[in-house]
Amino acid sequence: MAITMPELDAAVLARRDRIVAALCAIVPGEGVIASEQAMRPFESDGLTAYRALPMVVVLPDTTEQVRRVLAYCHRESIKVVPRGAGTSLSGGALPLTDGVLLGMAKFNRIRDIDFANRVVVAEPGVTNLAVTQAVEHAGFYYAPDPSSQIACTIGGNVAENSGGVHCLKYGMTANNVLGCELVLMNGDVVQIGGRHLDAGGYDLLGIITGSEGLLGVITEITVRILKKPETARAVLVGFMRSDDAGDCVSRIIGAGIIPGGMEMMDRPAIHATEEFVHAGYPLDVEALLIVELDGPQAEVDHLIARVETIARECKAVTCKVSASEQERLLFWAGRKAAFPAVGRISPDYYCMDGTIPRAKLPQVLKRIRELSEHYGLRVANVFHAGDGNLHPLILYDANKPGELDKTEAFGAEILKLCVAVGGVLTGEHGVGVEKRDLMPTMFSETDLAHQQRLKCAFDDKGLLNPGKVFPTLHRCAELGRLHVHAGRVPFPDIPRF
Amino acid sequence: MTDTLKPRDNKDVEDAVRWALAEGKTLEIVGHGSKRGIGRPAQTDATLDLSGLVGVTLYEPEELVLTARAGTPIAEIEALVASRNQQLAFEPMDYGPLFGAPGGRGTIGGILAANLSGPRRIKAGAARDHFLGMTAVSGRGETFKSGGRVVKNVTGYDLCKLMAGSWGTLAALTEVTIKTLPRPETEATVLVLGMPVDAACKAMTVAMGSSCDVSGAAHLPADVARNASGDLPPGAAVTALRLEGVAPSVTHRRRALEAVLQTFGKLTALDHAASQALWRSIRDGLPLIATDPAAHGALWRISLPPSEGARFAARMPDSARILFDWAGGLLWLRVTQRGETLAPLVRDTVRACGGHATLIEAVTALHRVTDVFEPQDGSLGALTKRVKEGFDPNGVLSPGRMWAGV
Ligand SMILES: Cc1cc2nc3c(=O)[nH]c(=O)nc-3n(C[C@H](O)[C@H](O)[C@H](O)COP(=O)(O)OP(=O)(O)OC[C@H]3O[C@@H](n4cnc5c(N)ncnc54)[C@H](O)[C@@H]3O)c2cc1C
Numbered sequence: 001m002a003i004t005m006p007e008l009d010a011a012v013l014a015r016r017d018r019i020v021a022a023l024c025a026i027v028p029g030e031g032v033i034a035s036e037q038a039m040r041p042f043e044s045d046g047l048t049a050y051r052a053l054p055m056v057v058v059l060p061d062t063t064e065q066v067r068r069v070l071a072y073c074h075r076e077s078i079k080v081v082p083r084g085a086g087t088s089l090s091g092g093a094l095p096l097t098d099g100v101l102l103g104m105a106k107f108n109r110i111r112d113i114d115f116a117n118r119v120v121v122a123e124p125g126v127t128n129l130a131v132t133q134a135v136e137h138a139g140f141y142y143a144p145d146p147s148s149q150i151a152c153t154i155g156g157n158v159a160e161n162s163g164g165v166h167c168l169k170y171g172m173t174a175n176n177v178l179g180c181e182l183v184l185m186n187g188d189v190v191q192i193g194g195r196h197l198d199a200g201g202y203d204l205l206g207i208i209t210g211s212e213g214l215l216g217v218i219t220e221i222t223v224r225i226l227k228k229p230e231t232a233r234a235v236l237v238g239f240m241r242s243d244d245a246g247d248c249v250s251r252i253i254g255a256g257i258i259p260g261g262m263e264m265m266d267r268p269a270i271h272a273t274e275e276f277v278h279a280g281y282p283l284d285v286e287a288l289l290i291v292e293l294d295g296p297q298a299e300v301d302h303l304i305a306r307v308e309t310i311a312r313e314c315k316a317v318t319c320k321v322s323a324s325e326q327e328r329l330l331f332w333a334g335r336k337a338a339f340p341a342v343g344r345i346s347p348d349y350y351c352m353d354g355t356i357p358r359a360k361l362p363q364v365l366k367r368i369r370e371l372s373e374h375y376g377l378r379v380a381n382v383f384h385a386g387d388g389n390l391h392p393l394i395l396y397d398a399n400k401p402g403e404l405d406k407t408e409a410f411g412a413e414i415l416k417l418c419v420a421v422g423g424v425l426t427g428e429h430g431v432g433v434e435k436r437d438l439m440p441t442m443f444s445e446t447d448l449a450h451q452q453r454l455k456c457a458f459d460d461k462g463l464l465n466p467g468k469v470f471p472t473l474h475r476c477a478e479l480g481r482l483h484v485h486a487g488r489v490p491f492p493d494i495p496r497f
Numbered sequence: 498m499t500d501t502l503k504p505r506d507n508k509d510v511e512d513a514v515r516w517a518l519a520e521g522k523t524l525e526i527v528g529h530g531s532k533r534g535i536g537r538p539a540q541t542d543a544t545l546d547l548s549g550l551v552g553v554t555l556y557e558p559e560e561l562v563l564t565a566r567a568g569t570p571i572a573e574i575e576a577l578v579a580s581r582n583q584q585l586a587f588e589p590m591d592y593g594p595l596f597g598a599p600g601g602r603g604t605i606g607g608i609l610a611a612n613l614s615g616p617r618r619i620k621a622g623a624a625r626d627h628f629l630g631m632t633a634v635s636g637r638g639e640t641f642k643s644g645g646r647v648v649k650n651v652t653g654y655d656l657c658k659l660m661a662g663s664w665g666t667l668a669a670l671t672e673v674t675i676k677t678l679p680r681p682e683t684e685a686t687v688l689v690l691g692m693p694v695d696a697a698c699k700a701m702t703v704a705m706g707s708s709c710d711v712s713g714a715a716h717l718p719a720d721v722a723r724n725a726s727g728d729l730p731p732g733a734a735v736t737a738l739r740l741e742g743v744a745p746s747v748t749h750r751r752r753a754l755e756a757v758l759q760t761f762g763k764l765t766a767l768d769h770a771a772s773q774a775l776w777r778s779i780r781d782g783l784p785l786i787a788t789d790p791a792a793h794g795a796l797w798r799i800s801l802p803p804s805e806g807a808r809f810a811a812r813m814p815d816s817a818r819i820l821f822d823w824a825g826g827l828l829w830l831r832v833t834q835r836g837e838t839l840a841p842l843v844r845d846t847v848r849a850c851g852g853h854a855t856l857i858e859a860v861t862a863l864h865r866v867t868d869v870f871e872p873q874d875g876s877l878g879a880l881t882k883r884v885k886e887g888f889d890p891n892g893v894l895s896p897g898r899m900w901a902g903v
Contacts, residue, residue: 116702116804117826139708161651172649174658175626188876195802197826198612198623198662200853200871201899202881206625206658210651230708254559256582256679295710296753299746355647357560389649427649435652442652443642450641451654453887457880469653482637482890484518492512495549497501 003050003433005467009098012078013055019078020056023100026068031106033057042101045086045093046148047434049350049404054081054095061106063181063189063219070217071187073100079463080185082213084125084156087148089351090432092160092212092468102217104155110134111220117195118225119178124155124218128162131223140225143170146428147336155218161210163428165261165335168386169294170226172428174209179222182208182215185459195222207454212430213465215458232260232294233304234331237311238285238318242266245287246361248314249385252291253358255310257303260294262386263335266365269342269380269393270334276341279334282318289385290331338382339393346378346395350407354418355427358388367417368392375410377403389427390418416441431469439471448472453479500543504550507632507640507671513545514669515638517893525895526665528568528604531593532611535857536664536898537869547606550671555646558583562629562646563677567606567670574605578677586678587624588615590780595796596858600781606670612662615780616713616739619705619823621678625661630674633660635667636889646674659884665895666903667888681741686713686772687754688729689736690763694718694821695807697736700761701824702803704738709754713739714824715779721820724784727767727775736761739776785820785831795859797830797843801852812846814839840867847871870899 012019024032033039034056044051055078060066073080079099086093095101107123113134114121120131120142128149131142145164146152152162158180163172170176179193192208193199208215239245245264252259265273265281265288274281281288289311293303304321311319322328334341342349356364365381372379378395392414396407415425415435419442425435439448448470455462456476466473502524504510517524522542527533529548550568557563558581565574571589578584589608593600609631614623621627630644643656660670689700697716704711715737717725722735729735738758740750755764767775778784785796801809806825813819813830820829832839840856840863847854853871856863873881878900885892885903897903 114802114804115706117802118705119802140706161655163649167649171622171626172651174655175622184876184880188880190877190880192877194851196800196852197618197823198614198625198800200800200855201662201873201877202667202884203612203625203658203662204880204884206661207654207656209658210655227706227708229710250559253561253679256682258679295742296708296746296749298749299743302743302745355645355649357557357562357647359557359560384649387649388647422645423647424645424650425652427647428651430651431653439653442645446639447641447643448653450635450639450888451643451656454654454656454659454884457883457887480887480890482518484891492502492509492516494509494513495503495505497503497546 003437005096006473012098016055019076022072023056023058023069026072027058027060027065031059031061042083042086042095042103045088045091047089047091047432049398050091050094050433052095052097054101055098057101057103059103059106063183066183066217066219067187067189069100069102070183070185073463074186074461077461077463079466081465082217084153085127085151087152088156088160088430088432089353090426090430090434092430092432094433096467104153107155107219114195115140119195119222120225121220121222122154124221125153128152128154128157135225139228141228142176142223142225144173144176147339154221154223158209158218158221159211159213160430161428163384163389165263165384168262168384169258169260174206176224177205177209177221178224180205180208180218181220183217183219185216185461185464193222212432212469214455214469215464229294230296231300232292232328233300234290234292234322234328235304235307235311236281236318236320236331237289237291237316238282239287239315240285240317242287242365243362244315245289246358248289248311248316250358251310251314252307253386255306257306259291259386261290261292263290264288264383264385265335265338266381268378269338269382272345272380273334273338273341276344277333277337279330281334285317290335335382342380342393342395347397347399350394350396350411352390352392352394352411352414353426353429354415354423355387355389356418356421356423360421364390364417364421368414371410371413375406377407377410388423412438433468436469437471449479456480501546502543503546506550507634510545510634510669510671511638511640514634514636514893517543518638518891523893523896526669528607529602531598531603532607534596535869538864539895539897541895545669547669548604553577554672558677561677562674564646564672564674565605566672568604571603571605571608572601579680582680583677584680585627585675586617586621587627588617588780589613589624590615595782595786605673609661609673610663610665610670616715616776616822619714620712625658627676628657628661628673629676631657631660631670632672633668633670636891636894644674648676664898666885666899667894669894682743683747683769684739684741684772685747685751685769686767686775687738687740687751687758688765688767689758689761690730690733690765692734692736692762694810696761697734697821698803698807698825700736700758703757704754705824707754707757709740709750711738712741713737713776716821716825717784718819721784721818725775726778726783727771729775730765737775739772779820779822782820782829785818785829787831794831794833795863796857797854798857799828799830799847799852799854801826801828801847801850805850805852809846809850812842868900873900
C-alpha cells in the first residue's frame with residue numbers, strides 16, 4: 001500500500017495506559033478492548049489490502065458514553081475513527097495506530113417504528129436489512145439496499161451515503177434519511193431534522209450523509225420507509241455486444257421509463273455468477289441486463305411489454321421475463337452474489353466504483369479492456385447501469401509480488417478515466433483512504449479548501465477520522481485565514497444600476 | 498442609495514465579492530427577487546443581481562441531466578424540459594403570487610438556494626435531492642465547485658445540499674446541474690369531500706400507507722378550498738390525492754385508492770386538466786393569498802411529522818386558515834390578526850410537535866418579536882455559525898437574513 005497516513009502522535013502513544021484507563025472509566029465492563037489479539041478483528045474493513053491495529057477499541061452503548069469519550073479525546077487531542085460493521089470498500093473505517101477505534105456495534109436497537117409517519121428511528125449499529133425486517137410484516141421496507149445489507153449498519157450507510165440496486169428509482173441513503181443525532185468531536189450533541197420532511201436551517205443532514213465519519217459520530221437515525229410495491233417483475237436480456245446493452249439502457253430511460261433497478265454484467269461476471277448460483281443466465285452473450293419494473297400489476301405489465309420491445313430493437317438475443325417471484329429472486333441472486341462469485345475465481349479481487357454519464361459506457365468499457373490487456377489483469381464488470389455506476393472487479397493475486405501495486409495502478413487509471421469522461425471517482429463506496437490521493441483529479445485546491453473548512457466547523461482539531469477523504473491535512477487556523485487587500489480593490493467593472 | 502451590481506459571468510461575481518470584502522460592504526444576492534420578502538429584514542450595502550447569468554449550457558434528456566447558469570429563468574427551464582417530455586420532479590413552487598407579484602418569475606439558482614419543492618416532495622424528494630452539481634463564489638471571493646453531472650456521486654462532501662436552503666448566505670451560485678425526470682403520461686386526483694381536519698389527516702395517512710404511489714396529498718378546509726382552482730365541488734372541505742403515471746396504472750390505482758378511502762366520505766375525482774390546475778394552486782399557496790390587505794396578518798410555512806398536522810391545527814385560533822399539503826406534514830397557516838401574540842403559540846406548538854416554522858410574510862411589527870426561520874438551540878446554533886464563518890468569514894453575503902449573526 002502506497003498511502004501515507006497522518007504522522008504518529010508519539011506523545012499519545014506514550015500515554016496509552018493512562019488513556020485506556022480513562023476510557024475504561026467512561027465505558028465500563030467489556031466496552032474497552034486493548035489486547036492485541038482481541039483487537040485483531042478490527043484491523044481492516046472491506047478494503048482488506050489496508051491494515052492497521054488501533055491503539056484501543058471502545059464499544060460504547062449510550063450517547064452519553066459517546067459524548068464523554070469524544071470530549072475526553074478532544075481535550076487530550078487523541079484521534080478517533082468511527083466504525084460500523086467494517087464493510088467499507090474504501091478503507092473509511094481503517095484504524096489509526098495512535099487512535100481510538102469507536103465501534104458502534106452495541107447501538108443495535110430499533111427505537112421506534114412509526115407507521116403513521118412512515119419512519120423508523122434506529123440506532124446506528126442496526127443492520128440495513130434489520131430495518132426492513134422490522135417493518136415488513138406491515139408491508140413496508142427501507143429502500144436503499146446495498147449488496148452488503150445483511151452486515152452493514154445503517155450508521156455506516158449514512159456515513160457513506162450508500163446506494164444499492166434500487167437507488168435508480170428510490171434514491172440513495174441521502175434521499176431516505178430524515179433526521180439524526182450527531183455527537184461532535186468536542187462532545188456537543190446536535191439533533192438534526194426528525195420525522196418531518198426537510199430539516200430546518202442549513203441542510204447539515206445532507207452533508208453528514210456521505211461524510212465518511214469525518215464530521216461527527218451518528219448515534220441515532222430516522223429513516224423513511226415505503227410501502228412495498230404491489231408487484232415486481234424482472235426481465236433478463238442478453239446482448240452479443242455491450243454497446244447494444246448500453247444503447248438499450250439509454251433508450252429505456254429515453255422512453256420515460258425509470259425501472260426499479262437496471263443492472264448490467266459483462267461476460268466474465270456472467271460466467272462467474274452463473275457457476276456460483278446457477279441463476280440460469282445465458283453463457284453465450286457479451287452483456288446481460290436485468291431490468292426490474294415494480295408497481296401496480298397493470299403498470300408493470302404495461303412497462304414490461306415496452307421494455308421487451310425496446311430490447312428487441314436493440315438486438316437483444318435473449319429476453320426472459322420472470323414468471324414468478326421465485327424466478328425474479330433467482331435473476332437477482334446472481335447479480336447480488338457477483339462479488340463473492342468473482343472471489344471464487346481469483347485469489348483476490350479489487351472492486352472499483354466510478355460513475356460515468358451513461359452514454360460513455362461503450363467508450364469506457366473498451367478502454368477498460370485495453371487497460372486489462374496492458375496490465376495483464378483480468379476484469380469482471382458489474383454496473384448499476386441505470387445510473388452509470390461502474391463496479392469493475394480487478395482480479396489479482398496478492399501473493400504474487402508487485403501484483404497489488406499493479407492492480408492499484410490499474411484501478412486508479414479506471415477512476416481517472418471516469419473523471420475524464422465527465423464522471424466521478426466514487427458513486428457509492430466513498431473516498432476513504434483508497435481514492436484520497438485522487439481527489440485532486442476532480443477538485444481544485446480551492447474546492448478542497450471549502451470542503452475542509454466545513455470539516456473545521458465540525459471538528460476544529462481535525463481529530464475525527466483524519467487521513468481519510470482529503471489528500472492533505474491543513475490546520476483550521478490556516479484554512480480560516482482570509483487575505484483581504486483593504487483599500488486596494490477598485491470598485492469592480494461590473495454593470496451597475 | 499444601494500447599488501445594484503449585475504455580473505455578466507462568474508469572474509464578475511468574484512470581483513463583486515472581493516470588492517465587498519475589501520471595502521467592508523455587504524451584499525444581498527438576488528435572482529429575480531421573487532422571494533426577496535422572505536427572511537429577516539436586513540439592510541445590505543449593495544445588491545448582487547445574478548439574473549444576468551443566463552443560459553442552459555447542457556441538456557441531455559437521456560442522461561436525465563441539465564446544467565444552467567444560475568440566473569436562468571425557471572420558466573425557460575421548465576418549458577425546455579417539457580418539450581422533451583420531462584420535468585423537474587420536485588415541482589418547484591412559485592412564491593410570486595403570494596407576494597402579490599406576477600407568477601412565472603424566479604431563477605433556477607433562487608429555487609435551489611431556497612430549496613423550494615412542491616406537493617410532489619412526498620414522493621420525489623425536495624429540490625436538494627435533484628441538485629447534482631454547482632459552481633459558486635463563496636463569501637471569501639473564491640470560486641469553488643462541488644458534485645458533478647451524474648446522480649450517483651459520493652466524492653467529497655455534498656456541498657450542493659448545503660447550498661440548498663442557505664438563502665444566499667454562504668455563496669453565490671453561478672452555475673448549477675440538476676436532475677430531470679420523465680413527465681408522467683397522465684394524472685388524476687381522487688377527492689374525498691367534507692371531512693374535518695383530523696379525519697382528513699387519517700385518510701391521507703391511509704393513502705400514503707397504501708401501494709397506490711400517491712404523488713400529492715393535500716387537505717383544503719372549506720374556507721381554503723373556496724379559493725383553489727381546479728373546479729372543486731363548491732362549499733365543501735376537500736381532501737385531494739394525486740396519482741400520476743402511465744394511463745393503465747393511473748386507472749388501476751384510482752380504483753384501488755377509492756376502495757381504500759370509501760369509508761371516509763363522499764368520493765369524486767378530477768381528470769388530467771383539473772388535477773393539474775388544482776395542484777398548481779396548492780403548490781403556490783394560491784388559496785391563501787390575502788384578499789384584504791388591511792387584514793394581511795401573517796403567513797407561516799410549517800413542516801411537521803404528518804401525524805401532528807391535525808394536532809397543530811387544533812391549537813390555532815378559529816380564524817386561522819390552514820392549507821395542509823404533504824399528507825399533513827406541510828401546513829400553510831394564514832392568520833389575519835396582527836399576530837404578535839400568535840407567534841409564540843406557533844413556535845411553541847411546532848416545538849411540541851417536532852418540526853420547524855418559517856414566517857413567510859408578516860407586518861414589520863411581527864418581525865420585531867419573532868425570528869423568520871426556526872430558532873436554533875445552543876450547540877446547533879453554534880455549529881450553524883461556524884459553518885457560515887467557514888464560507889463567509891466576514892459576513893459579506895446576506896448577513897442576518899436567516900438568523901442574527903449568521
Ligand atoms: C460484499 C460487499 C458488497 C457491498 N455492496 C455495496 C453496495 O451495493 N452499495 C454500497 O453503497 N456499498 C456497498 N458496500 C460497501 C459498504 O457495505 C457500505 O459502504 C456500508 O454502508 C458500510 O457500512 P458499515 O456499517 O460496514 O460501515 P464501516 O465500514 O464500519 O464504516 C464506513 C464509514 O462510516 C463511518 N461510520 C460508521 N459508523 C458511523 C457512525 N455511527 N457515525 C459516524 N461515522 C460512522 C466510518 O468511520 C467509515 O468512514 C459493499 C461492501 C461489501 C463488502
